[in-house]
Amino acid sequence: MMYQMQFASRFRIGSLDLAPVKTKSLSYQLMLSNNMIEAGSGRGIFNVLEIGQRVIDKLTKIIESDLNAVGARKRTISTLGAKELWEKTGRWDQMTAEMWRVTDRLGNEFCLQPTAEEAATKSVARMSPLRKSELPYMVYQTTNKFRDEMNPRFGLLRAREFLMNDLYTFDLDEAAAMKTYEEITKVYDRLFRTHLTLPDVYRVQADSGHVGGALSHEYHIPNECAEDKIAFCGSCKTSLKFEGDVRMDLSCQECSGKMEMLDTVEVGHTFLLGDKYSAPLGAKHTDKRPYYMGCFGLGVTRIVAACIDTLSISPTAMRLPRSIVPYEAAVILPKKFKNSDEQKTVNDFVNSLESHPLSHEILLDDRVDKSIGRRLAEMNKLGIPNIVVLGGGTTKSIRDGAPKFEFLKTKPRSDKTEEIGMLSHQEVLEELQK
Numbered sequence: 001m002m003y004q005m006q007f008a009s010r011f012r013i014g015s016l017d018l019a020p021v022k023t024k025s026l027s028y029q030l031m032l033s034n035n036m037i038e039a040g041s042g043r044g045i046f047n048v049l050e051i052g053q054r055v056i057d058k059l060t061k062i063i064e065s066d067l068n069a070v071g072a073r074k075r076t077i078s079t080l081g082a083k084e085l086w087e088k089t090g091r092w093d094q095m096t097a098e099m100w101r102v103t104d105r106l107g108n109e110f111c112l113q114p115t116a117e118e119a120a121t122k123s124v125a126r127m128s129p130l131r132k133s134e135l136p137y138m139v140y141q142t143t144n145k146f147r148d149e150m151n152p153r154f155g156l157l158r159a160r161e162f163l164m165n166d167l168y169t170f171d172l173d174e175a176a177a178m179k180t181y182e183e184i185t186k187v188y189d190r191l192f193r194t195h196l197t198l199p200d201v202y203r204v205q206a207d208s209g210h211v212g213g214a215l216s217h218e219y220h221i222p223n224e225c226a227e228d229k230i231a232f233c234g235s236c237k238t239s240l241k242f243e244g245d246v247r248m249d250l251s252c253q254e255c256s257g258k259m260e261m262l263d264t265v266e267v268g269h270t271f272l273l274g275d276k277y278s279a280p281l282g283a284k285h286t287d288k289r290p291y292y293m294g295c296f297g298l299g300v301t302r303i304v305a306a307c308i309d310t311l312s313i314s315p316t317a318m319r320l321p322r323s324i325v326p327y328e329a330a331v332i333l334p335k336k337f338k339n340s341d342e343q344k345t346v347n348d349f350v351n352s353l354e355s356h357p358l359s360h361e362i363l364l365d366d367r368v369d370k371s372i373g374r375r376l377a378e379m380n381k382l383g384i385p386n387i388v389v390l391g392g393g394t395t396k397s398i399r400d401g402a403p404k405f406e407f408l409k410t411k412p413r414s415d416k417t418e419e420i421g422m423l424s425h426q427e428v429l430e431e432l433q434k
Contacts, residue, residue, distance in 0.1 A: 004359040005350075006327075009366045011050050013378060025225045027308035028155030030318040034382055037155065044152025044160035048301075051326050051382070055304055056163060058324040060142050062195050063165050063298060066187045072138035072167060077116045077123075079143070083109035085118045088280045094210045098147045112146040115211065117277050117295055120168040124291065125283040130170070136180045137291075140167035142300065154225045156305040157265060163300040170283065170291040174274070177292040181215075181272050184296050188219060188268055191298070196321040198310060202239045202264065204230050211269075211295065212276040219268035221306045226265035233259045267303045270296045317415035318383040328361035329386040329432055330379040334395060335368045345398050346390055349405070349425060358432055376408075380417050385410055386432055393422055407431055 014034035021029055031037045036052030039045075048056060064074060080102070086092040092099075092111075100112040113119065120139060124130070130137055142165045152160050167184065171177040185203075192201040198221060206218040218241060220230055231240045231250050235257035242261075250259040271294060277283070278290035285291060304324070311319035320326075331353065337343040353362055363384065365375050372391045379387050389406040397404040404422035411418060423431060 004354060005362045005364045007364050007366050008330075008375075013051070013367075014381060023154065025154035025157060025305075025309070026312055026315060027157065027305040029315045030308055030312060030381075031155055031305065033315070034318055040161075042160075044149055044158070046156065046159060046161075052304075054326050055320065055324050056300060059300055059304060060163075060165070062323060063191060063300070064140075064142065066190060066195075067138075067140055067165075067167060070138070070183055070187060071136070072140050074141065075139050076141050076143060077113070077119045079112055079146075080110045081113040081116075081119055083111070085122060085281075086111060089118055089277055091118070091210060098149065100146045100148055114145050114147045115295070115297070116141070116166060117168065117211065117273070117293075118281065120295075121277040121281045121283050121293070124170055124278075125281050128283055128291075129286045130291075132172075135171060136176065137170040138167060138180070140165060154305075156301045157223070157225060157309075158227075159301070162302060165298040165300055167296040169294040169296075170278070171294075172285060172292065174292050177272060177274075177294055181270065181294050184294070185217070185270060188270065188296070188298070192219060192221075192268075195323050196303075196307060197323075198307065198321065200310070202230055202232060202262075204239045204241045206241050206269070208271055211271050211273070213271045213273040213295075215272040217270050218266045220262075220264035221267055221310055222262050223265040223306055223309050224263055225309065226263055228264045228266055230262050230264050231259040232262055233257045265302065265306050265309075266299075267306050268296075268298045270294070311412040312383075312415075313413055314415035316377075317380050317410070319410070319412045319414075320383050321412075322385060325383055325385055327363040327382075327384050328358050329388065330363045330365055330382075330384040331388045332365045332372055332375045332379065332390060333368065334390050335372065338395065342395050342398050345403050346394075349390070349403075349428075352425070352429070356429060356432065376417070380410055380415075383410060387417065388428060397422065 012035050021032055035049050037046045037048055040047050083092055102110050144161055145164045146161050149158055149160050152158050169180045171180055192198050200222050202220045203217050206216050208216040229242045233252035236255040238252050238254045252259050273293040273295055275290035278293055283291050307320055308318055353359055387408045393406050405428050407420040407423045407428060408417040409420055
């Protein structure tokens with residue numbers, strides 16, 4: 001029989017035996033011990049393993065689906081950017097410190113593009129003028145980016161290679177560009193507050209830095225390991241970003257309330273660029289005026305790490321938003337069967353799950369070389385929201401003629417499993433639908 005469910009015995013799941021990494025970053029510890037990532041070929045470089053990739057793919061799908069829904073289209077921009085193109089916008093010299101550079105056999109210089117404003121704009125310049133029906137012209141990609149971080153640490157929170165979703169928009173004028181800016185802001189708000197249901201997300205006005213433009217905002221999530229700081233007013237919800245080590249008492253300029261200083265990590269950034277790129281690169285519409293641009297970025301891998309830090313409280317139990325958990329449910333099989341009735345009941349139960357709408361989201365833990373208790377602890381550590389245990393209670397209920405299955409749940413901000421009880425076959429199926 002072909003199963004949509006995945007079998008735990010067929011790939012490597014994290015172990016309770018792994019020695020903890022010496023770091024204050026909980027997400028780094030949990031992603032390593034759950035075999036989501038492993039150290040790569042150098043400091044700040046990581047390989048994403050199967051379970052980590054599954055989580056990242058879920059987040060990427062959410063982001064891309066919402067961008068598609070507002071009319072954006074996906075493309076892939078070359079990782080290599082020519083020196084000549086970056087010199088036209090002045091950023092070849094501006095980004096010297098953190099830009100990876102390579103030279104081909106003919107002596108031509110390129111960079112591993114940390115962002116793609118130049119490349120996206122040059123592409124639109126080749127297509128210009130765009131039809132009015134094409135505006136706002138919105139293109140995005142979800143690709144690996146490279147930055148030569150001076151101090152890479154905390155795993156995927158500050159890595160030298162990371163996955164980023166970057167969107168570039170082109171409008172006729174500032175008013176239209178601002179409308180697009182507000183539309184994409186709604187997409188970002190929906191991601192953090194609705195899809196990921198994060199308890200605390202702060203949107204703060206920020207400096208545009210080397211990207212440029214007249215207006216920019218950053219999205220921040222509280223994080224003790226991060227190097228960013230914001231001031232937040234609990235009364236009127238005003239938030240401000242601060243650079244450096246600021247610990248002074250601040251009063252809100254909007255309502256005079258006291259502002260609280262928070263350690264945070266930046267997970268998204270939006271920019272209203274104007275013609276900083278379209279003018280020098282020749283992206284113009286019919287009356288020869290440059291397009292008014294915006295650009296928007298989400299650190300996909302950083303968001304995953306930040307979510308783990310926000311929702312987990314212990315190195316023994318990873319927690320993620322429900323929409324991006326590795327699996328919706330785990331079923332822990334018995335170590336052995338005492339008779340054919342037990343085996344048939346368990347097989348019938350497992351086979352029934354194959355036709356369940358969430359069958360592709362069920363992890364069947366058939367690692368019978370491990371005890372049930374150990375497997376339960378590992379499923380808790382992996383943060384599986386629903387765990388069905390076919391242990392001693394189940395085998396006893398089979399002998400009694402009324403099969404029951406132990407059902408447990410895990411929840412954010414808790415490192416324990418919550419006992420739901422011994423449920424019938426039908427009750428388990430219904431519980432999985434919730």
